[in-house]
Amino acid sequence: MNDPLEFDQETAALKVPPHSLEAEQSVLGGLMLDNQAWDHVADRLVADDFYRYEHRLVFNVMIALAEASRPLDVVTLSEALEGRDQLDTVGGLAYLAELARNTPSASNIRAYADIVRERATLRKLIRAASQVAESAFAPQGRPADELVNEAERLVFQISEERPKSGGPVGMSELLAKAVDRIDELFNLQGEMTGLSTGFRDLDDMTSGLQPSDLVIIAGRPSMGKCIMAGSRLVDPATGALVTIDELVACQQAELLTLTDEFRLTPSRASAFVDDGKKPVYRVRTALGREICTTLTHPFLTGDGWRPLARLSVGERVAVPRTLPVFGQERLPQHQVKALAYLIADGGTTQSCAMFTNANPRLREDFAEAIRGFPGMGCRPVERGARTPTLRVCRERWTLARSRRAFGQALREALTRVGMTGQALAGALNVSKASVSAWCHGRTMPAEATFGRLCHVLAMPPAALGIADYAEVAKNATTPVRRFLEAHGAWGKRAPEKRIPAGVFRLEKPLLALFLNRLFACDGSAFVQANGQARISYASSSRELIREVQHLLLRFGILAKIRKKANHYAALSQAPWELEIRDRASLETFVAEIGIFGKAPRLAEVEACLAGKRRHSNRDSLPASVNRYVLAVKGRRPWSSLCEAAGRERPEGSNLHLNGRSARCLSRSRAAELATLLDDDYLARLADSDLYWDEIVEITPLGLQQVYDLTVDGTHNFVAEDICVHNTTFAMNLVEHAVIASDKPVMVFSMEMPAESLMLRMLSSLGRIDQTRVRTGQLEDEDWPRLTSAVNLLKDKQLFIDDTAALSPNEMRSRIRRVVREHGNLALIMIDYLQLMQIPGFSENRTGEISEISRSLKGLAKEFGCPVVALSQLNRSLEQRPNKRPVMSDLRESGAIEQDADIIAFVYRDEVYNPDNPDNQGLAEVIIGKQRNGPIGTVHMAFIGKYTRFEDLAPDTYGEAFGE
Known part of the structure; x- marks a missing residue:
């Protein structure tokens, strides 16, 4: 049986990191013997390659001496170490002398250096393996893929740190290589010397892409596809409407994008582009939605994304049919109601807010909302036979009660601090009568005097019974006015009114309440003589109407904007009207929003809708879908398809998919056909988040500031409730x-x-x-x-x-x-x-x-x-x-x-000069630098529908110009 002590010693020896003290000593000793040997090891070793700490210190000093062109002998080295206070650490002059004495020659120093480097590499590999092992054994371990990547990174880092082969090459060797290369090129007989680009003229200029070349291809990311400053995008996280200017300025944008499944989903921009001023055109659709873009900015059509320059009035583009985005912010209900009422029928340009409405229920609901503000109420304005008006003002009894409370608190405060009224009057430089009036609750000190009063008594306003000075000051700004000013709704004439920014961030129930009261004033619901149900809203502010349209879209309600005829001489401009006619939208409005005070009219609308079948003449898919359906159907008769699916033929004797009588498919009909044909694409299109809206106006607006965003993956985003696109x-x-x-x-x-x-x-x-x-x-x-x-x-x-x-x-x-x-x-x-x-x-x-x-x-x-x-x-x-x-x-x-x-x-000139017929379908590749060749410009054809560049040859002219 083996000796346990011997076994432990062998085990310990196995754990010692690989190293060779003899090789390290021979490298250092050889350098001291022959300073010229430094050139053989300088590019092969670094100090960290030495295992012993003392050897690393010596080698570091040698590096410094060599760079200073000083000798590396024992004496110079010992002095340098002494200057760093490291001589004793490395073993003193005796150890340095021993290193030089035990190294007979420096002739094999390169081989010794290779041994040192080899052992250092092995130690680094052990260290990397240990690091990966510790991460793998950790209780809260990292994912395996991440560990594999980390292991690769560590190993490749070690490889990168190893000295690179190579060095100076002599003239004779270089001349031989040059002659061989010239001979090789001669035998090519003008053939490509590098990798062909596929473009004849570019290859002639560059002779192809050469091995080891770094080629930079540069261009503007948006190439002119921009929207005008001020265009608004909805933040899906907060519900806020944010201008593209603000997003570019802060370099951060949460937005909505359209996926290949035709669903709107939250995303974020990855790049932000300020493209200066460019010619801009306003695009208006049949629903009244508007966006201002450059001619090159693409819109989604039935035939795919197409730039505005290729669109005309009458064509249909994709817009969201719903934007299910709601905020998380809350306001008290009385504030939401007051805001809606005063935006709709309120007057905010005088000293007090006014509310004018003929409906007594609305006036009472408004007055109740105003009473929710501290000390506020409403008084009727005597206006003869004109429409009843309420003035928002302070309640006298609340003002008197607050002042009495202040007087009582002031008397108690004077008693506590032991001060007389006369002494207070002197400290504030006011009359004794004024202090007496304050103490008896008849008057209040001016706001500045009230501040000095609190300072003299060393008391906060709350200790004197005043939570808000404006609640007890007769001429101070009222809480209602301050609330309206905070929301940007004060001092606005009717055509200037807008929906406050905070409303867009409200949670869904409060947003529905806001719209409910807004429609209660200027909205209507009725059944026309032709039996068509309709809900509408009117305003002299077009921007307000557009914002109401946007808020309705969040509930999935499609609304159309139109300009009304002006029947009133007093109006300087015709009012705008928003109308809801689509059955699904009407039902959603009645169920989720409603109109306060007009329940009977809404009941009539519901009854009218209940007696009709679901049908929409407007909500249909593009004509291209008809062609798609026919292509999928092929030569199979409808009867056999229906029989195979176990279904009856779709309602109607003729689907009118082609010919002169062709009609665009409704979404419901498209859904039927998707089931019949078992086609996922058609099913997604029928159930998409898109409405196909007709362009009714394209108007030039001249040069305007424009911006663009880049959205990775989908390359599109929703701006102004329209889908717009962006190697x-x-x-x-x-x-x-x-x-x-x-x-x-x-x-x-x-x-x-x-x-x-x-x-x-x-x-x-x-x-x-x-x-x-x-x-x-x-x-x-x-x-x-x-x-x-x-x-x-x-x-x-x-x-x-x-x-x-x-x-x-x-x-x-x-x-x-x-x-x-x-x-x-x-x-x-x-x-x-x-x-x-x-x-x-x-x-x-x-x-x-x-x-x-x-x-x-x-x-x-x-x-x-x-x-x-x-x-x-x-x-x-x-x-x-x-x-x-x-x-x-x-x-x-x-x-x-x-x-x-x-x-x-x-460079494509058509991006910047779209009206010039001579540059359409053309591109330039400008060689700005070529290390081993000429610079200049190569002209090419650009075929946009294939996203393809071509050699500019006569046989490609027609295709380049789309013929």
């Missing part, structure tokens, strides 16, 4: 690299999901309208093209990583994984550089971008392939007459300009 050239490079090369291509898409990129590639390669690809509404001629595109890609090695905010180290580890499994890469593409991050980077953003740029150049050299990175441009170029980018327009441009081998700018 093409680089992806065309990727397509060609994937098809032309047998090597893998790696794409890092930190802005767009991998699935969306793949759909875009299929659209580009198959020349299929990208909207039809995204929605699945392919036409007959599209299917062979889609099949061809799929066949082009199915056996290719394309890898897309859509992880957000990657760091260079994380990117390197993922590339290495692909290279290890699939071989060397043909191309790496990054979309885009400014979305990368370095965790824990403490410097400013410019410094961080500089580090990222250097790391990307390092990636290109390490993996021997081109790295193409997209980059943003500064918005300053928008202020110039000529919008073509230049080098200084690169955002955080210093390091990018220095590190990049090629910098190319993508």
Whole structure:
């Protein structure tokens, strides 16, 4: 049996980290013997590679001496250590002499250095493994995927810290390589020396993308797709309406976006763009919704997202049919009622608020609401035969009671402090009679005097029975006025009235109460002579009407705005009217909002609706859905489809899906057909959150300040209750690299999901309208093209990583994984550089971008392939007459300009000059820098519906111009 003591010693020895004291001593001793040996180890070792602390101290001093061009002998070294007070720590002069004495020669110092470095690497691996093991054993352990990534990061970090091979190369070797390269190029006979971009003229200028090149492709993120300053977005978390100006200023935006399932869902913006002043156009729909955008800003149509420039009056665009967004804030009910009444029928431009209404129930309800404010009440205004009016004022009895309470409190206070009325009068520089009147509750001191009174008595106002000075001062601002001023509702004439910002943040029941009382004044509900039920609201303020329309939309109520005829000579402008005619909306309004004081009229509306079948002439889907239904149905007769589904034929003898009698499908009919055809897309469309509204006006507004937001993934958002939309050239490079090369291509898409990129590639390669690809509404001629595109890609090695905010180290580890499994890469593409991050980077953003740029150049050299990175441009170029980018327009441009081998700018003049017919469908790729070639401009065709750039050749002119 083995000796236990011997076993423990062996076990302890196994736990000693790998090291070689002999090799470390030989390195240090060799350097002291031969100072020229420093050049052999300086690029191979760092101080931390030494195991013994004393050796690390000695090597650090050697580094300092070598940098100062001083000798490394025993005497100089000992003096330097003595100067740092470290000589005794390392063992004194005797140990240094021993190191030099025990090293016979420095000839093998490089081999000794390699041993030291090798042992140091092993220790780092042990330390990394221990760190990962501790994390794995932790009680509240991290996820396994996170631990795997951490392990990779630690190991690759060790690899990065190892000295790089290489060094100066002699002239003879360089000349030999240069001659070999010239011979290789000669034998190519003008063929591409790098990876072809797929664009003839660009390849001629660059000779392809060269291995180890960092290529920057830059462009403005929104390229002119902007909405006008002042446009409002709803915050789904709070219910607040916030202007796009405010969102861009604070660089944070919670908003609503439309998913591919046609559902509105909360999201947030990832980028904010100030695009200066541009030509803006107001778009108004049949429902009366309005938004002001540039001509290039896309709207969702039945044929997909299309820019305003391609839309005309009469076309239908998608708008939300509901915005189920409610706040969490609360106000007392009497304040909500008072606010609604005074906005609707109130006068707030005189010294006191007025309420004018002929309905006695409303006047009593208003007066009760006002009595909820401390000391406030209402008095009738004698106005002869005119509409009864109530004046909001202080209640005399409450004022007298408060003053008496103050007088009693003042007398008691004077007694407690032992002060006479005469003494108080002298201290305040007022008459004794005034103090007497205060003590008997007949008058109150002026507000400034009251403040001095509290100071003299050393008492707060509450100790004198005054919670609020305004409650006892006859001429002070009343609580009602202060409440209205706080909500921005005081001093507004009728055309200027708006709904206060705080109302949008109210919880649902209080918002319903506000609308209830608002409609009680200026709203109506009735059944017309033609049997059509209708609820309406009128106001001389168009903005107020639009805001009421928005609030109703939160309940899922569709309302239309129209301008009424002006029958009153006293009115300077015609009033505006909001009307609700849709059956579902009418039912929702009656059930969830109602109108105080008009219950009989609402009962008539309910009775009218109960006697009619559900039907809507307005709530229908775009005509493109008819084509989709026919494509899905194919040649199968409706009768066989119904029989197979065990259902009766849809109601009506003719569905009118095509021909001259074609009609747009209602949502209910579309839902029937979705069930019959077992089609999920049609079912989602029928049950979507969208209403398809007709454009009735497109009006130019001239140059206006505009902004844009970027929403990752969906690339759209809701502004002014309309759905509006927000990496093409680089992806065309990727397509060609994937098809032309047998090597893998790696794409890092930190802005767009991998699935969306793949759909875009299929659209580009198959020349299929990208909207039809995204929605699945392919036409007959599209299917062979889609099949061809799929066949082009199915056996290719394309890898897309859509992880957000990657760091260079994380990117390197993922590339290495692909290279290890699939071989060397043909191309790496990054979309885009400014979305990368370095965790824990403490410097400013410019410094961080500089580090990222250097790391990307390092990636290109390490993996021997081109790295193409997209980059943003500064918005300053928008202020110039000529919008073509230049080098200084690169955002955080210093390091990018220095590190990049090629910098190319993508410019489309049609974005900025949409009315110029000569620039439509054209693009420019401006080579602003090329380290090993010329600079200049390459002209191309841009086919928007395929998101594809093409060589500008005669056979592509027609397609480029959409012919």
